[in-house]
Amino acid sequence: MPQIDADRFLRDLNELRRIGAYKTGVHRPTYSSEDMESRRWLMERIAEIGLDPSIDGIGNVYGRHKGAGPHLLAGSHIETQNYAGWLDGALGVVAGLALARAGLPVDVVAFADEEGHFEGGFLGSRSILGLLPDDEIDRSRNRTDGIPLRDALATAGLAGKPRMQLEKGRHKGFLEMHIEQGTQLEQAGLRAGVVTGIVAIWQWRITIEGMQDHAGGTTMAERRDAGLAAVRLLAMIDQEFPKVCGERSTWTCGRIAVEPGAPSIIPGRADILFQFRDIDVAVLERMERCLRACVQESNRRERTTATLLNISKSLPAPCDPAMMAALDAAAEGLAPGLWQRMPSGAGHDAQYMARAMPVAMLFTPSIGGISHHWAEDTKEEDLALCCRILGDAAARFLAE
Structure with a gap:
């Protein structure tokens, strides 16, 4: 020794x-x-x-x-x-x-x-x-x-x-x-x-496009709020991932940035950095399919448009x-x-x-x-x- x-x-x-x-x-x-x-x-x-x-x-x-x-x-x-x-x-x-x-x-x-x-x-x-x-x-x-x-x-x-x-x-x-x-x-x-x-770590950017507008003059029925759409999408992902993940899978939203980021302005855009991790590629692929389905469902429900972009996929x-x-x-x-x-x-x-x-x-x-x-x-x-x-x-x- x-x-x-x-x-x-x-x-x-x-x-x-x-x-x-x-x-x-x-x-x-x-x-x-x-x-x-x-x-x-x-x-x-x-x-x-x-x-x-x-x-x-x-x-x-x-x-x-x-x-x-x-x-x-x-x-x-x-x-x-x-x-x-x-x-x-x-x-x-x-x-x-x-x-x-x-x-x-x-x-x-x-x-x-x-x-x-x-x-x-x-x-x-x-x-x-x-x-x-x-x-x-x-x-x-x-x-x-x-x-x-x-x-x-x-x-x-x-x-x-x-x-x-x-x-x-x-x-x-x-x-x-x-x-x-x-x-x-x-x-x-x-x-x-x-x-x-x-x-492996699979990293994603989710961009949500809405409409920037006045926080007082725009009724709730008229709004295209990218910030609230981002929150609802992430909640949906967190609800659905346990149905497809592995025993040691993890997922993290590391950043949510809304624009313009002022208290009296409805956010017109949200930028999300999201990742998930597992050691099994088959599990990662299931999680990717689930993520894509959640983004698709968000676009069906919301008056905003979410776009999913893969940043990296390590092995x-x-x-x-x-x-x-x-x-x-x-x-x-x-x-x-x-x-x-x-x-x-x-x-x-x-x-x-x-x-x-x-x-x-x-x-x-x-x-x-x-x-x-x-x-x-x-x-x-x-x-x-x-x-x-x-x-x-x-x-x-x-x-x-």
């Missing part, structure tokens, strides 16, 4: 959380000054371990192991959601450092913009696989302030840098350690979760059986009876890496299930234990 320096692992995590600190969490959005400072910090740690550090034109930080293989790739991302937690993403990158420090033949990576601050999301992991074309970079804007991605890259000092490509055949597999971002492990009194697969990513078996054995050896297999309800860079190599993920418990919030946390003893499990599993898999 590799000798994981748990104290140094925890110290690195706590050093990194100070960059962009916000309350007990972190605010480190992609390409911000705090994000770029954290990438420089990471390159220094990579060099200290003896790996070759580099950063590419999309912001991926890479630490290349200098010795012989077979090699593993380990990492995640280090930008955060706005005013969010200190472990989401950072945990996987710092765990990769810990594995390399223990002498394992591991390349360490921090992908850019897994959190999707820019349209398209997963910029780094898609770019390294050759799945991010230049014209998408040209079109992409920051979801919060509308800044073009090209401008953000220039401000961050990345313009003109080449984008690295994954070295084919170099890696036996990809490992990502992550917080659960849910309550299953904590509620069951368990300390680790071996991930069986990563859900579910099953984890590799041999890598899961290595994690199973490591977890049982270090935490007998205190672990389980479980799916991931969140998206991760691992789902893109699965297109190029075997992947596996290990979950630590999340206190209260909180994530994407500054109160996100995990017990340090669970973090240290799971890093040891990850190291043991990496050694087992490499020895096969």
